[in-house]
Amino acid sequence: MRLGVGWVLPVLAGALVAIGPRPVGATIDGAALLRQVDRRLNPPSYDVYKRLINVEPNGRTREYLLYQVAEGREKVAALFLSPASDKGRSTLRVGDNMWMYVPNAGKPIRITSLQSVIGGVFNNADILSLDYSTEYDVARVDESGEDYLLELKAKTSAVAYDRLKMWVTRKDTLPVRIECLTPTSMLIKTLRFKDIKDFGGGIVRPATVETDSPLYKGSTSSMVFVQMKARTFPGEVFTLTFMPNLESIRR
């Protein structure tokens, strides 16, 4: 029996489709995987209530509640709701630009991504995080372990961390751990994603992000997502002029 090439190729193609989108031995599209991680973590535009908890080496904790909104790939704004000492303070990020508004001072000032508006291990880039695919390219995907290991490289020098190592579950494409590194591979901090929660509206993601850092020995910080929902905002919300009025869009 002779089989013509014109007949074999469609059969092989059909077999590949039947096996699945990622046949054994095929290379994963890292960029697509990273975009998928981003969409699993949050909708393209959303609002969220977050609690930030700093734990000092002596076990003492301090907690902040903030309301955060995001629109598209590079706009994020946050308003501190408690404690009283920080109430009304707001932060804004548009791409690599960041500002902070303190009601007492009465005007927004530019801040940098490596600073921390609350002290502790989380810096401004962690709190006002953009999609990972906005700031990083996938340099390599390691599929040999239980989870995918994505090695990410910052697209520009303005990004807070030069390199990331991100472990992503195969089953639900959610990150479980991220190591933030300097260009010389020095570990700056580790983020751990925990407590998978259904926020409704199809958003199922880790409700807790914990972090520790060799630079803050004994201290840890946690970010707990209280409620999160998809919502769109007009572009005017993400401007310096609007910063004192962020409260007006809170629901």
Added chain:
Amino acid sequence: MKRLLYPIGVLLLLATVAEGQEPPVEIPPVDRKPYSANGFLELRPAIVWQDTDAALFRLRSFTDKTPDAQTMPLNSRVQLDAGYRRGWFSAQTRSVVDTGYASRDWTADATAYEAYLSLKPAPSLTVDAGKKTLKWGKGYLWNPAAFLDRAKSPDDPALALEGFTVLSADYIRTFGGPLQVMSVTPVLVPVFGDLNQSFGERGHLNVAGKLYLLVLDTDLDVMWLTGGSRPARFGFDFSRNLRSNLEVHGEWTHVPDGLTTVLEPAGTLVQREQPATHLVMGLRYLTEANTTFIVDYFRNGAGYASGEMDTYFELFERGYESWTVRGDDRLLAAVSRATEAGYGRMNPMRNYAYGRLTQPDALGVLYLTLGASAIANVDDGSYSLLPEVQYKPAENLELRWLASIQRGGARTDFGERQADIRLELRARYYF
């Protein structure tokens, strides 16, 4: 089957606990009220060593017969911020009650720093009416572009300031491309009767405006003021992040018909009309160790030249001698008026530099911030040092210790200020 599942479930649960995983965090509901009220209570005990040889101390002995060489003032402040928001309407107030005790005298003062109504029919438009601060400018300590604000305190540039009664609006537009944001802020400042009397000459409706652009990742403002209560002026400011840890900013303003009060060698006070151009250039830099450096340079176009300050100090010495030796207070009275008119203001001369460094979470202690600032008069070499320690021992409690040390030779800006050293503790509780 159930017999098998039960022990497996128990084993899985134990395994989970053994791995140190915590139970899910209990998340309380988030509520939202239409009203808000918060603020702080602050106590500020201080000790001040006066420089009894300084011109400004001896000048005070002319107006205040019994100045103390050392004082221990105790000041307090209660600040209440209250707001009400319903739909696109909101009302905001900021009230401050200051009390003070120094040299056997009590003082008390209650002021509404802000009290205004705000209408926000759309995210792109806000209209405010009432007393409020505008806070224009990008400089950390000096803001010649703040056409509608009062001067900042060098001890605490972030301190709330009293506003003026205005009618203002903000209109915002966003775009794609290099120009990302544009907003326009027109402001009306009426100065009639008792309304805004500290702003300037009465009987004028002043008009000011600001155009803000976010273009090529750079904040750019263009502002102007006209109307008659103050000399007309215009200018611009900018701010930009050059790297993730480096920001540059600047302000430039011009007052074509500026007025300066000058003390002439004959001891007469004259008002001189001269254009003035002000400039602020600065940067903020964050190190890998999380230390922030701020440096600002200020060119005060309305400042006095070294020769003019020499004349002022010379006349003070002559006037003081005339008053103490012969009882003739005419010249010293003129010097006192000159001090009020400009020579005694915070930065009376032309060139100043400001430096500040802060180290949060210092010495490995979370919420401990060490800092130091310095203001230098570039023209005469005198300076002021302001070291500080800040600690937040508990939620909503902030302790801040700061010192102010003035250094400079005779007939210099900081050398002739009346307070030589000031130590102050600020305990602030937020509620």
